[in-house]
Amino acid sequence: MEFRLLGTVSIDTLSGPLPLGPAKRRSLLAALLLRANTPVSISQLTDALWDDEPPLHARTVIQGHVSRLRALLMGADAEAYEVELTTLGDAYLLRVPESLLDSQRFEELLMLAREQRSATDTVLMLKEALALWQGPPLTGVFAGPPLQAAAHSLEESRLATVEQLAGAYARLGEHNRAAAVLRAEAVAHPMRESLAAALMTALYRSGRQSEALDWFHRTRRLLADELGVDPGRELADAYALILRGEPEADRHPDDVPKAAQLR
Template identity: 85%
Template sequence: MEFRLLGTVCVDTLTGPLPLGPAKRRSLLAALLLHANTPVSMARLTDCLWDDTPPLHARTVIQGHVSRLRALLMGADAQAYGVELATLGDAYVLRAPETLLDSQRFEELLMLAREQRSPADTVLMLKEALSLWQGPALSGTYASAPLQAAAHALEESRLSTVEQLARAYGVLGEHHRAAAVLRTEAVAHPMRESVAAGLMTALYRSGRQSEALDWFHRTRRLLADELGIDPGRELADAYAQILRGEPADASGTRGGLGGLAHAPNVPGGGAPGAPGGLGR
């Protein structure tokens, strides 16, 4: 049995994913998994399932979804995996070993990556962590403010991990690989200056100076047109380094590929206050 938040929220079993049903039930499961092994109040669950004023029968609706979810888990022999959906007063708690939750394993792999002395081993840990992602976090849930905030925090952690992977490639002198992983994110997040700066540096160090400069001007125009701002220091510094013609440093210690930074914690996995109040 495996619980997934890093993509479409689901419960995978040996016979396939459980039929969770409507988005509200999937959202309820997501809210419980974001606080796995911690009681989640009826009020918090209500906030996750309805944006504005909840219906008068909201409590009954939640109780019905809990009952159906509990039946699905019991039918999948969840107890054999140490999984239990329990009622604690005016709250519910989904008890489950952390190894069954993809976001918890993601965070554990990030911790292991930080402990590696070899950049090659760091790359392996980070690639394994990123392989857990199967799409945008918390897909298939209701777009309530708390769940959207949690999904955003998870996505920020993923992006930080991609940037960390690029830095590790830079330390190894594999700048073409750094450019490859950053390009995808630069296209998807065109105004994220740290990604653009890292991509520019990786392109420059892999001998593609013209492409690196083009990327700067593209990002600069976008920032001006969309936000009315100039490039920040990190992006400007990467641009200046290229203009100065600084030699490509295989150690990756300048221009956005320096030191392997710690990625932020994942919501529900011990982070001290994720957006939307979903951190523990």
């Protein structure tokens, strides 16, 4: 049994995903999983399921969704996995071993990556962490403010991890790989300056200076047109690095010992 937040909110079993039903029930599951092993009050669940004035029967609706979710878990032999949905006064508690929750495994792998001394091992840990993602976080839920904020926080963590992975590749001298990791995200998040700056640096250090400069001017124009602002410190520093020129820019990934290259 696996609980997923990093993509479509789901409960996967050996026989397939459990039929969670409507978005409100999926949202309730997400709210419980985001605070797994911690009591979540009826009030907090109400805020997660309705972004305006909740209906007078909101408590009854929540109780109905909890009852159905509990039945689904029992039918999937959740107790064998030490999973339990319990009532604690005016709150509900979903007990889930951290190893069964993808967002917890993601955080654990990030911690392990930070502890590695070898950039090669860091790359392996970060790639394993990012492989847990199956799409935008909390897909399929009711997008009220609390769950929107949680999804944003999870996505920010993913993007930061992509940047860390590119940094680890850079420490190995694999700047083309760093650029490849960053490009798709920079396209998807064109006004995230940290991504643009990292991509520019990776392109420059892999000998693609014109592409790096093009990316700077593209981002600068976008910031001016969409936000009316100039590039921030990080983007400006990356641009200045390219203009100054560094011997390291001439280093090519093929110059790195083969044993250090990750395939």
